[in-house]
Amino acid sequence: MRRFTHISARTIEEAVSALRRYGDRANIIAGGTDLLGKMKDEILPRYPEAIIDIKTIPGLDFIKKERGMLRIGALTRLEDIGKEPMIKSKYTALAQAANRTGSPHLREMGTIGGNICQDIRCWYYRNPNNRFPCLRKGGGRCYAIDGDNRYHSIFGGSVEGGCYAVHPSDTAPALIALNAKIMTSQRMINTEDFFQVDVLKTTVLDADEIVREIHVPEPSNGTRSAFLKFAIRKSIDFPIVNCAAMITSSAGKVSAARICLNAVFVKPYRAVRAEETIAGKAIDETTAEVAGISAMSEAKPLEHNRYIVQIGKTLVKRAVLACK
Amino acid sequence: PEDLDIKDSVICAKRDPSIRMTIAEFVGPSGVEGPMSYQPEMGRGAQRSHFTEPLFAYGWQVQQGAYSSTRPRLCRQAHFMEVEVDIETGEIEIIKVVNVNDVGKVISWEGCEGQQYGGTYMAVGRGRSEEVIHDPVTGVMLNGNLIDYKISTILDIGSIETILVETGMGYGPYGVVGIGEDIATVVPALIGPAVYNAIGVWIDDFPITPDKVLKALGKA
Numbered sequence: 001m002r003r004f005t006h007i008s009a010r011t012i013e014e015a016v017s018a019l020r021r022y023g024d025r026a027n028i029i030a031g032g033t034d035l036l037g038k039m040k041d042e043i044l045p046r047y048p049e050a051i052i053d054i055k056t057i058p059g060l061d062f063i064k065k066e067r068g069m070l071r072i073g074a075l076t077r078l079e080d081i082g083k084e085p086m087i088k089s090k091y092t093a094l095a096q097a098a099n100r101t102g103s104p105h106l107r108e109m110g111t112i113g114g115n116i117c118q119d120i121r122c123w124y125y126r127n128p129n130n131r132f133p134c135l136r137k138g139g140g141r142c143y144a145i146d147g148d149n150r151y152h153s154i155f156g157g158s159v160e161g162g163c164y165a166v167h168p169s170d171t172a173p174a175l176i177a178l179n180a181k182i183m184t185s186q187r188m189i190n191t192e193d194f195f196q197v198d199v200l201k202t203t204v205l206d207a208d209e210i211v212r213e214i215h216v217p218e219p220s221n222g223t224r225s226a227f228l229k230f231a232i233r234k235s236i237d238f239p240i241v242n243c244a245a246m247i248t249s250s251a252g253k254v255s256a257a258r259i260c261l262n263a264v265f266v267k268p269y270r271a272v273r274a275e276e277t278i279a280g281k282a283i284d285e286t287t288a289e290v291a292g293i294s295a296m297s298e299a300k301p302l303e304h305n306r307y308i309v310q311i312g313k314t315l316v317k318r319a320v321l322a323c324k
Numbered sequence: 325p326e327d328l329d330i331k332d333s334v335i336c337a338k339r340d341p342s343i344r345m346t347i348a349e350f351v352g353p354s355g356v357e358g359p360m361s362y363q364p365e366m367g368r369g370a371q372r373s374h375f376t377e378p379l380f381a382y383g384w385q386v387q388q389g390a391y392s393s394t395r396p397r398l399c400r401q402a403h404f405m406e407v408e409v410d411i412e413t414g415e416i417e418i419i420k421v422v423n424v425n426d427v428g429k430v431i432s433w434e435g436c437e438g439q440q441y442g443g444t445y446m447a448v449g450r451g452r453s454e455e456v457i458h459d460p461v462t463g464v465m466l467n468g469n470l471i472d473y474k475i476s477t478i479l480d481i482g483s484i485e486t487i488l489v490e491t492g493m494g495y496g497p498y499g500v501v502g503i504g505e506d507i508a509t510v511v512p513a514l515i516g517p518a519v520y521n522a523i524g525v526w527i528d529d530f531p532i533t534p535d536k537v538l539k540a541l542g543k544a
Contacts, residue, residue, distance in 0.1 A: 103477075123466040124459075131464060147459050148466060150535065230413060232453050232533065234479035236471070240534075307414065307535035310543050314412040 001039055005050040009057055012185050012212065018052050019208040024200065026050040028210055030075055031109035033102070034118045041128040044200070045137055060113075060212065063087070070216040074113030078171070079104065081112060091216055093225035093244040097174035100229045103236045113211040115171045116182070116194065117203055121238050122152065122165035136163045138199045150304040151240060154296075154312070155265040158197035164302065166263045167195060167202065168238040173260035173268045174227050175214065177244035183213040195267035222255075223248040226322035228315045239263040241308055243271075243315040247283070247323035254278045259295065259319065264312055271295035274316055283324045292317035399506045400426035400491075405514040406482075409522040411541055414534030416519060418448055418480070421511070424487040428494030428501040436503050440486040443507025449476045450508070451515035455531050 009015035019026055027048045029035050035051075038044065054060070060075040063084055070091060072081065081087055082099035101107060101115060119125075124132040124143040133139035144152045144164045152164040175191045182189045186209050196204045205211070219225065225246040231237035241263050248256040257278055259271040274295035281287045292313035299309045329338050336344035404422040409415070423440040430436055453474035457466045467473045492499030512530070520526050525540040 121471075123457075123472055127464065127466065128468075143459070143461075147461055148457055230415070230534075232474045233477050235477045237474070238471070304535075306543070307538045310538050311413045311534065 002042075002047050004048055006053065007050060008053045012054075012057060012060075012210065015052050015054050015057065015210055016185050016208050018050070019210070022050050022052075024207050026052055028052050028054055030054055030111045030114045031077070033106050033110045034114060038119065038126075041126065043126050043128060043130060045130055045133060054210065061111075068218040070218070072112060072214045072216070074211040074213060075111050077108060078102070078110050078112060078115060079107035081171075082107065090219060091178055091225065093174040093177050093227040093246060094171065094216065096227035097170040097229075097242070097244060100227070100242075101170045106236075112171055112214060115169050116175065116191075116214075117205070117211060118169055119202060120163075120165040121168045122163075123148075125165060134163070136165065136197075136199060145302070148304060149302040151263075152302060152305055153265050154299045154301045154305055154308045155269060156300050158266045163197055163266060166265060167267050168263060169268070170227075170229060170239060170242055170262070173242060173244040173262040174225075175216070176260040176268050176270060177225060177227075177246040177258045178216050178219070179246070179258060180214055180216040182211055183215060184209050184211050188215075192268075192270060197266045219246065220248055222250050224323040226319050228319050228322070230311050230315055241312045241315055243312070243319045245316075245319040245323050247278075247320065249283065249324075252282050253280055254283060255280075257320075259291070259316060261295065261312060261316065264299075264308060271316060273297055274320075278320060283320060285321070288317040288320040291320050399501060399503070400489075400493075401506050401510060403507065403511050403514060405511065405518050407515070407518040407522055409519060409537060411523060411537075414537035414541070416452055416515070416532060416534075416537065417482070418452075419482045420485065421448075421481065421483075422485045422487065423507055423511075424489060425503050425506060426489040426491050426493070426501060427503050428492055428496065429490050429498040430488050431498075431500065433488070436488050437486045439503045440488075440507055441484055444484050444511055445476050445481065446508040447511030448481055448515070449474070450531065451512040452476070452531050453480075453533065455533070 007018050009018060015028065025048060027035055029051050039048065055075065060073040062073040063076060063080065064071045065086065078098040078101050082095050084095065088095040102110060120136065122144060124134055124147060125136055132143045135142045142157065142161065142163050149164060151166065153166050157164045172191065180191045182191055182194050184205060189204065194203055223246060227242065227244045229239050229242040231239050239262065241261060243259065243261045245257065245259045247254055257275040259274050260268050261271055262268045274291040277294045278287050278291050295316040296309045296313050301309055327338055328335055333347045334344050335347060402424040406419040408417045408419055421444050423444060425440060427436055453476060456473065458464065459466055494501035515532055516527060519532060519537065523541060527536055527540050529536055
């Protein structure tokens with residue numbers, strides 16, 4: 001690893017002002033499970049000049065329920081979120097997502113803030129020593145378009161001829177399905193609007209903005225949520241497809257549904273079509289199957305990733321059935 | 325073959341049990357006692373009678389320089405695998421694996437069982453998830469790390485039952501036979517037939533990842 005300045009921030013203001021000074025030459029570090037890999041492999045054209053540690057900021061690691069709103073601090077470890085009984089019973093999708101992220105070791109270090117802000121895993125982007133200076137790093141082209149794109153987006157790129165790397169988070173679709181909001185040092189953002197694709201960016205955060213908390217509203221009566229993940233291995237792996245669903249039923253019929261997929265597009269993909277097909281209907285094999293098919297209706301798979309369309313259909317169907 | 329039956333190591337015709345041959349007689353010509361026991365190119369030290377030392381007694385070839393290009397293997401083993409294939413996602417789940425190895429004589433139980441467990445993990449990885457992937461355009465290796473090169477984790481294989489048989493029929497001291505290379509070499513070959521039994525389609529392309537299963541099923 002190369003030399004860098006390490007700043008242990010004591011308050012959020014300190015972290016923000018350090019970020020303001022360094023601009024995009026500094027990185028925030030929490031658990032470090034993503035950043036340290038990037039630094040050791042030197043995948044980016046420029047090595048960070050400074051690392052700002054936010055673990056030393058007190059009061060960002062908590063799970064609280066206040067006035068019907070679940071508040072989770074950005075520094076809360078995924079393991080704590082996954083094991084919390086209140087989250088497991090009422091916000092099931094989030095607990096299941098947190099439990100399926102990485103491995104037990106990674107969940108002890110990784111934070112939920114880091115999980116939603118994490119960087120893409122595209123193997124061209126992540127090839128050591130910046131072997132492929134791709135579009136996402138400020139270069140001129142996306143190497144996945146005519147390369148091996150088996151784990152890339154099935155709903156097209158970020159722009160025409162753009163980046164096809166998927167967003168790898170497990171908790172992001174769960175938070176979107178649960179209609180959560182992200183509280184940063186400057187504003188409140190709907191989780192759905194939090195993600196953005198740009199050079200060296202995966203979120204809408206400004207260079208001097210950090211995530212503080214996540215607010216999840218209390219699900220109404222008759223609501224159930226579920227999360228499913230498909231990966232080659234049952235631990236450690238990033239998702240090939242995952243799907244989170246939160247469905248409210250009354251009198252046996254669906255009154256509200258939020259279904260979100262991830263790892264199929266450059267940002268988490270809200271399956272609006274699928275939600276429309278089950279509105280007002282009872283959940284059963286047939287309606288769930290139709291939901292799966294309509295979720296994938298706009299898929300434009302690349303050369304090597306057609307199989308993801310089928311897996312996506314299956315996961316949406318099973319997630320809907322799990323919310324019965 | 326349907327007219328034959330095997331009982332107590334004797335092959336006999338079903339309709340007339342007096343037509344028989346012991347398995348030793350049947351196998352003999354293809355084994356060590358047969359044509360491979362002596363070949364001229366083996367040189368000095370290779371002459372011996374039909375029924376004395378086996379071809380590879382302990383250290384024999386080292387001392388005598390007798391080494392032939394054909395080496396009969398002595399690894400007697402049988403392996404069984406039960407899989408479940410999810411036809412909607414292409415996921416192959418290994419429910420149970422049974423390893424049976426004849427090691428001649430067990431010197432270390434933990435060592436031999438460790439070879440069986442470890443060999444099964446290597447084998448399932450080889451057959452199901454491990455693959456070195458290169459960029460089709462530049463040839464650069466894309467998964468030179470442990471995240472993208474998928475070695476099976478402990479959650480990925482169901483139960484493994486290990487059976488060690490001691491027949492003492494090996495050629496080493498105490499009649500031992502090796503076990504190291506056996507399991508990982510043989511068990512990958514089980515995945516193809518097991519998947520065929522499950523879905524009725526042969527998949528000849530290894531590793532059998534979910535996309536290959538779905539392709540074989542016509543994206544079922």
